[in-house]
Amino acid sequence: MGGTFDPIHHGHLVAASEVAAEYSLDEVIFVPTGEPWQKAGRRVTSAEHRYLLTVIATASNPRFTVSRVDIDRGGTTYTIDTLRDFRAMYGDAELFFITGADAMAQIMSWKNVEELWELAHFVSVTRPGYQSEDFGRSENISLMEIPAMAISSTDLRARGQAGDPVWYLVPDGVVQYIHKHRLYQDDSGTRPADASALSSRRHTMKQYHRKGSS
Numbered sequence: 001m002g003g004t005f006d007p008i009h010h011g012h013l014v015a016a017s018e019v020a021a022e023y024s025l026d027e028v029i030f031v032p033t034g035e036p037w038q039k040a041g042r043r044v045t046s047a048e049h050r051y052l053l054t055v056i057a058t059a060s061n062p063r064f065t066v067s068r069v070d071i072d073r074g075g076t077t078y079t080i081d082t083l084r085d086f087r088a089m090y091g092d093a094e095l096f097f098i099t100g101a102d103a104m105a106q107i108m109s110w111k112n113v114e115e116l117w118e119l120a121h122f123v124s125v126t127r128p129g130y131q132s133e134d135f136g137r138s139e140n141i142s143l144m145e146i147p148a149m150a151i152s153s154t155d156l157r158a159r160g161q162a163g164d165p166v167w168y169l170v171p172d173g174v175v176q177y178i179h180k181h182r183l184y185q186d187d188s189g190t191r192p193a194d195a196s197a198l199s200s201r202r203h204t205m206k207q208y209h210r211k212g213s214s
């Protein structure tokens with residue numbers, strides 16, 4: 001499962017766990033991106049922090065591991081390179097690539113998309129607010145319904161900036177690591193999606209305070 005994981009949250013973990021159970025996977029490898037080109041225009045937390053957050057979040061599950069391939073390769077991250085590396089490492093093992101419906105909606109814009117289908121089977125899990133599609137490629141893409149987790153890294157970063165809690169949206173160790181390293185407190189370099197998530201949080205809180213005081 002590839003992701004920017006900035007930060008990793010329970011939506012990612014539930015997706016991985018559900019797909020692992022459905023397909024009887026031996027292992028789920030979380031692969032934090034190096035430089036995610038479709039997230040250009042916003043500041044991304046350092047790869048080392050995102051890698052360690054992912055290690056902490058997955059440590060208690062014996063079937064979950066974390067790979068540094070996309071970080072250590074350097075440069076822009078493309079899934080075609082990730083899958084070629086895994087194909088070389090794992091020989092003829094059956095490879096599955098787990099994505100949420102939002103990432104799958106973009107897949108036709110990914111580098112060398114036609115070659116991707118030869119390297120792995122894609123499993124697209126449902127995500128609240130996004131339509132699931134297989135682009136008529138049901139032999140290459142399976143759609144899977146999972147419990148709805150309306151959690152996003154964008155909202156978690158906005159919570160950090162607003163000083164709101166992230167408890168129970170991410171594993172406890174992730175909360176502690178975020179606090180220890182003071183991540184997501186500063187809004188310089190914020191991308192438009194974060195700014196709108198933050199302003200919508202502030203708006204909701206104002207409404208709530210007004211109701212509470214009446």
Ligand SMILES: Nc1ncnc2c1ncn2[C@@H]1O[C@H](COP(=O)(O)OP(=O)(O)OP(=O)(O)O)[C@@H](O)[C@H]1O
Pocket residue numbers: 002003004005006010011012015098099100101102103104125126127128149150151152153154155
């Ligand atoms: N709540 C969720 N339910 C299902 N899939 C998810 C969920 N959150 C993320 N994913 C999937 O996990 C993968 C990695 O996602 P990513 O690290 O970009 O998290 P994100 O929450 O979408 O981040 P951001 O809000 O910064 O865009 C993607 O394939 C994405 O679709």
Ligand SMILES: O=C(O)c1ccc[n+]([C@@H]2O[C@H](COP(=O)([O-])O)[C@@H](O)[C@H]2O)c1
Pocket residue numbers: 001002003004005031033036037038039077078079080103109110111
């Ligand atoms: O290969 C590409 O061109 C490509 C473009 C955008 C995203 N991806 C991959 O999709 C996964 C989820 O990405 P993101 O940006 O939603 O965290 C991650 O593994 C990315 O490397 C891949």
